Amino acid sequence: MSRRKIDSVAYLDSGALIFGHAPHPVSTRSGLEIGGGLVYPDINFTLPPMLVTEDSLSEVIGNYREITEGICRRAAELGAPGFVAEIETLPPMTFHPEWGVEVCRTVLEVIGEYEAKEGIHAAVRMTPNDIREGRELEHMWHGSHWDNIMATFEGAAEIGAELLAIESVGGKEVHDEAVMYCDLPKSIFALSVLGALDMERLWTAICEIADRTGTIAAGDTACGFANTAMVLAERNYIPRVFAATVRVVSAVRSLVAVECGAKGPHKDCGYEGIYVKAMTGIPISMEGRTAACAHLSPVGNIAACAADLWSNESIQNIKLLAGPAPTVSFEQLAYDCRLLNTASARSAETALLLRDLHADSDSRLDPQAYVLRPDVAVQISKELVQVEGDYERGKLAAKLALDVMRQAHQSGELLLDEREESWLDNLSYAADDLPATAEELTQEMSDSCENYDPMKYDLKKVGGR
Amino acid sequence: MSILENLSEAVQKGRAKDVLTLIEEGLAEGLSAQRLLDEGLLKGMSLLGVRFKNNEVFVPEVLIAARALNKGSEALKAQLIADGVEAKGKAVIGTVKGDLHDIGKNLVKMMLEGAGFDVVDLGVDVPDEKFVAAIQEQTPDVLLLSALLTTTMGQLGAVIDAIKAAGLREQVKIMVGGAPITHGFATEIGADGYSPDAASAAELATSLLVAA
Incomplete structure (x- = not known):
């Protein structure tokens, strides 16, 4: 399937951009209709501290069995209408696709047992860890790293994983450098030039696997880019206005998956999902306060505004007083979803009130929250879709995000400290000075970016470096 | 001025x-x-x-x-x-095998350089034997190991074990860091120090040199 450019938004009115409802819902074999009216828990989990090796594989599998049993039991106890269980493989499970597939088989088996026994409804999202980094990577789109990712997708899809997703890393090697220096041109190059280029190749391949296996190409996330910036901003390492700008620019990159055929749900840790939903109408997974087990964020409430799945990001399988941590985390997700769904069932006005309370409780306190407001997402999305070209969209996204933050600060809707204000100015100057074309920016980056290897993206080596 | x-x-x-x-x-x-x-x-x-x-x-x-x-x-x-002036100290730094995270490591490297250390960066996904070889070749005062994942933090101990097995443990102070690491864990695996962030890592490295 060739890439289809999105040139109009799915929402003209931000009042309709709300949790549980998407213009293009996704139906699963187990009867979930994601975006069809209900918000479902999207539970993610990982191992306790341990090495994943051939010797520890049976212990690894035992952990995943225990985790899934706890979750299914709690889903039945709470009468959850359904849920998505996400398997985000650890690097060794992608380097050895048969290990990742075996983990997937275990999770599917347990879910199958509980479907038969308790009547639960669940779908599995398979998210191979994107291993295309490091010294041994030959090329982004061929070689053993690529082959192992595809084999993990294919193997999991063949045995019943229904939603295919990834946190892809094309351009991340450049963005890691950009984020340390808050270098806006480099960030835009990483996200909307290299990132978009990689997304197109990667998602075309994932969609082919989905078509072949009768599964659903779901969505991506700019986790390695925008969440890295968010975490560094939380530690006061970089300005929040930079992290907020990266978030909006990352929407341009994540959109490419949908343009290549992904149907949703967009992946949980991609907070830019609200922009993807605004532009495309696909359902999205989001994570907020329930992801406190994994990381701090300034968007704990506002993230729920347009969520169709509600996620915990990830939790280790350790014992808490109430039971295994993933079981506890599932319970928290289930109660949040119950509240959101009760609001939807009462009336559209009640749901909108609840959505706006979620938005207003966060958006004044942090620019990263402000740019996730449904009204802001729709306003910026309307302008982005009118522009041709990923770089042009990335450039515009940065400018619009910075303008929106400045206006909100001036009107008292957004609090920023003095340090942030000066960075808002610096970044605005940088946005105004961006080159006219992607080619010019690529030339600049060839000269100045240490980590950029054009050969890995089949780009020509230019410049004197 | x-x-x-x-x-x-x-x-x-x-x-x-x-x-x-x-x-x-x-x-x-x-x-x-x-x-x-x-x-x-x-x-x-x-x-x-x-x-x-x-x-x-x-x-x-x-x-x-x-x-x-x-x-x-x-x-x-x-x-x-x-003039015969030497650097304050020499440090070797790297992220352990199986872990590709480098931002935290890079921040620590920057802070160490700012504190006057000569720093050799081995990069990410570094095999145990490369750390051992670096101690032999570079003779650093401090070795800094980073791991961000709960599933790679065990590798920190494996590197220290490899250094002990090579008979090099007494030659170098070892510091560990990364999101899932705690002071207790660092002690358990036999590290000399742990720091929760980049700024205090440089301070700790300096104090380890003084104590040596």
């Missing part, structure tokens, strides 16, 4: 060109390379480090200052060698 004060100020503002000019002026006026380094370049970086710890500046400002410091150090290098 004196040349040394101006040099410190230029480092803090990340003005590499001014740093080079001031070094030339300082040497011409007979200031020793050691004083220009200690009381100009490193003092500026140290003051900026305090401002960073107090949340007055962000990492990019510190990085730009570190670039200016490095330019200045390069300019002084020949004179420092001629």
